[in-house]
Amino acid sequence: MSETIVIAETRDGELHPVTAELVSAANNLGDSTTIVVPSTNDAAANSASSIAGVSKVIACVGDCFAAYDAASWAEAIDSCAPSGVIVCAASQNGKDLASRLAARRSISVVQDVVGIDGGTLTQPIYSGKAMQNLSLNGDAAISVRANTFAAAGDGGSAEVSVMNQSADVATAVREMIAKASERLDVAEADIIISGGRGMQDPANFANLERLADTLGAAVGASRAAVDTWEEIPHSMQVGQTGKTVNPSLYIAVGISGAIQHLAGMRTSKYIVAINKDPEAPIFKHADYGIVSTWEDALPVLEAELKALLG
Amino acid sequence: MGFQSKGCTLRGTGDKMTEIAVLVKRVPDTNAQILVSGDRVDLSAVKWVMSPYDEFALEAAMLHKEAKGGNVTAITLGNADCDKVLKDAKAVGVDRIIRVWDDSWSELDSNQAQSALANVIRDLGINIVYCGKSAADTGAGSTGPGVAERLGWASASNIIGLEFEDTGVEAMVPAATGNARTGVSLPAVISCDKGFCKPRKPNVKGIMMAKRAQVEVMSSDIPSSSVNIISHSPPPKKAPGQTFEGASEVPRVVAALRNDANVI
Ligand SMILES: Cc1cc2nc3c(=O)[nH]c(=O)nc-3n(C[C@H](O)[C@H](O)[C@H](O)COP(=O)(O)OP(=O)(O)OC[C@H]3O[C@@H](n4cnc5c(N)ncnc54)[C@H](O)[C@@H]3O)c2cc1C
Ligand SMILES: Nc1ncnc2c1ncn2[C@@H]1O[C@H](COP(=O)(O)O)[C@@H](O)[C@H]1O
Numbered sequence: 193m194s195e196t197i198v199i200a201e202t203r204d205g206e207l208h209p210v211t212a213e214l215v216s217a218a219n220n221l222g223d224s225t226t227i228v229v230p231s232t233n234d235a236a237a238n239s240a241s242s243i244a245g246v247s248k249v250i251a252c253v254g255d256c257f258a259a260y261d262a263a264s265w266a267e268a269i270d271s272c273a274p275s276g277v278i279v280c281a282a283s284q285n286g287k288d289l290a291s292r293l294a295a296r297r298s299i300s301v302v303q304d305v306v307g308i309d310g311g312t313l314t315q316p317i318y319s320g321k322a323m324q325n326l327s328l329n330g331d332a333a334i335s336v337r338a339n340t341f342a343a344a345g346d347g348g349s350a351e352v353s354v355m356n357q358s359a360d361v362a363t364a365v366r367e368m369i370a371k372a373s374e375r376l377d378v379a380e381a382d383i384i385i386s387g388g389r390g391m392q393d394p395a396n397f398a399n400l401e402r403l404a405d406t407l408g409a410a411v412g413a414s415r416a417a418v419d420t421w422e423e424i425p426h427s428m429q430v431g432q433t434g435k436t437v438n439p440s441l442y443i444a445v446g447i448s449g450a451i452q453h454l455a456g457m458r459t460s461k462y463i464v465a466i467n468k469d470p471e472a473p474i475f476k477h478a479d480y481g482i483v484s485t486w487e488d489a490l491p492v493l494e495a496e497l498k499a500l501l502g
Numbered sequence: 503m504g505f506q507s508k509g510c511t512l513r514g515t516g517d518k519m520t521e522i523a524v525l526v527k528r529v530p531d532t533n534a535q536i537l538v539s540g541d542r543v544d545l546s547a548v549k550w551v552m553s554p555y556d557e558f559a560l561e562a563a564m565l566h567k568e569a570k571g572g573n574v575t576a577i578t579l580g581n582a583d584c585d586k587v588l589k590d591a592k593a594v595g596v597d598r599i600i601r602v603w604d605d606s607w608s609e610l611d612s613n614q615a616q617s618a619l620a621n622v623i624r625d626l627g628i629n630i631v632y633c634g635k636s637a638a639d640t641g642a643g644s645t646g647p648g649v650a651e652r653l654g655w656a657s658a659s660n661i662i663g664l665e666f667e668d669t670g671v672e673a674m675v676p677a678a679t680g681n682a683r684t685g686v687s688l689p690a691v692i693s694c695d696k697g698f699c700k701p702r703k704p705n706v707k708g709i710m711m712a713k714r715a716q717v718e719v720m721s722s723d724i725p726s727s728s729v730n731i732i733s734h735s736p737p738p739k740k741a742p743g744q745t746f747e748g749a750s751e752v753p754r755v756v757a758a759l760r761n762d763a764n765v766i
Contacts, residue, residue, distance in 0.1 A: 202518060204679070260677065262650070262651075262683075263650070266651060287643050287644070288643065289647075290644075291647040295613075295647070295648040295649070295652050298617075300729045302729060303644060318530065318639055319641055321535075322538055322735065323734065323738070324731060325734070326731050327730045328729055328730075329728055329730060332729065337602065362655075362686075362687070363686045364654050364658030364685045365658075366672070366685050367682075368682055369680050369681045369683065371679065383766070407766065427676065430729065433554065441759065444647060451533065452533075455532075461766050462761075464755060464759070479740070480743060481745040481761070482749070483745060484747075488749035489752055492749050492750070496752060496756040
């Protein structure tokens with residue numbers, strides 16, 4: 193009876209794996225799930241059709257999808273998507289798009305959903321210091337945080353229909369300033385290893401980078417690290433005034449665990465803390481706390497992980 | 503020198519003055535403890551402040567005026583308790599302060615709040631709106647793009663750099679692969695991250711002016727709400743963690759991550 197519409201998350205025109213998690217979220221909410229895949233061509237939509245539990249795939253194809261532009265994306269997607277509850281990823285663009293789509297349809301938007309139980313949605317408020325439980329009476333657009341739902345499997349074979357759209361872009365990218373490093377962004381990563389002021393010198397972050405390479409992880413930082421050292425960019429900052437992350441594993445090294453840092457990472461599935469001070473507040477939130485200097489602990493960690501993961 | 507450079511950039515968009523608005527919200531201080539009593543958060547004891555990113559939005563609005571002329575209107579949506587954030591904005595030099603409210607309203611959902619803000623912004627003839635990338639209470643980041651959509655305007659969100667141009671702005675927008683230097687024509691809504699400017703502090707004269715300033719109150723039609731808040735609850739308690747002493751215990755933690763937690 194009720195239809196749920198997943199707006200696929202894409203990166204550089206390819207389907208992002210979080211889309212399969214959104215399908216699980218949608219199947220929790222409604223009886224029938226449609227995926228709308230915004231792209232300049234139908235390739236990503238074809239890969240979405242193999243996600244299990246999807247009744248229909250709509251390839252929303254248009255030139256406007258070459259770069260993110262909120263206004264034209266919302267216009268084009270709105271005309272492809274049937275009515276119902278819209279589900280986006282709680283990524284930077286996913287949340288922006290959810291807001292636009294909701295406004296376009298004059299419905300409400302509920303961001304950062306971390307739980308769906310029957311008709312009850314749960315979202316963090318006050319940076320995770322409390323949770324808000326709500327129900328919808330009517331359509332809405334919601335965004336769902338990564339790692340909230342297990343990804344739907346594959347083996348589906350939903351029909352793909354292509355809908356060509358044209359919408360005028362309202363903003364124009366004049367220049368892309370590529371990231372200095374090829375490193376994974378903390379907002380994208382399933383494992384994050386972050387360093388704080390306890391790392392003592394930005395050069396010591398190289399130890400974290402080597403571990404990150406072994407784990408396929410991103411490197412993050414506390415605000416104290418970002419503020420103290422020019423070499424550590426704000427884009428690495430996790431916390432209230434940095435990025436909010438929800439990885440499977442968060443490893444905090446030389447980070448005290450201030451409330452504003454916790455605000456950005458407390459929902460991580462597993463937290464490991466390495467800190468030399470047994471009284472550091474981070475230990476209260478860690479699943480596994482290691483009381484040690486990083487100088488002692490990281491070489492052992494690196495050796496163990498190399499042995500395990502190659 | 504400063505005089506001259508000011509003189510040649512004073513013109514706004516075409517013949518029309520740039521009408522700048524900034525959205526400022528009253529929120530609990532980010533250090534405040536948030537208690538849940540019964541099934542609602544109890545905010546009776548918290549200290550209230552202007553939402554941190556709104557300070558950057560306010561500074562951006564003031565810089566825009568200084569670069570291109572025009573007027574800055576600070577707008578908040580909320581009851582009379584929210585006058586203080588408007589006075590704070592007045593103290594750093596905004597021209598006009600407006601509170602959007604109707605005594606028949608209580609808590610508004612996003613659809614209602616954005617509609618009210620968008621209606622007032624339209625009525626005021628504003629052509630650029632600055633707001634925070636997300637408010638410290640909701641963390642949502644919905645208002646900027648939502649208001650823009652309702653007005654049929656362009657928007658750029660989470661911006662970390664800003665240049666003022668005669669018919670728009672150039673914003674630095676973070677993207678997955680780097681930062682996009684993005685041209686945005688007016689009218690537009692710009693939601694601000696921190697880092698590209700340093701919010702100014704009010705001076706004594708500003709504070710005195712703010713004391714005397716009148717808050718204008720405006721109302722608007724709003725749609726009905728489509729979300730029901732059932733309850734608030736404290737964050738889920740995690741099972742107590744384990745603590746290990748010394749680097750020699752690291753292999754046990756790695757084994758647990760592998761075998762118990764299944765995350766590596
Ligand atoms: C409005 C506001 C917003 C903020 N936003 C953020 C935010 O987004 N993100 C954020 O992180 N912070 C934020 N903060 C700052 C926050 O309050 C803390 O100051 C900050 O998180 C501290 O960073 P830290 O843990 O790296 O440094 P510290 O608190 O200095 O802790 C360093 C830790 O390293 C340990 N250590 C030292 N040497 C070693 C060693 N050799 N081996 C192992 N451990 C060692 C110490 O025991 C200590 O616990 C914000 C603050 C405010 C007021
Ligand atoms: N009630 C409000 N009054 C004024 N501005 C608001 C209000 N709610 C949200 N905003 C603005 O929109 C931004 C994002 O809010 P949010 O969408 O709740 O994360 C805030 O930083 C403010 O600039």
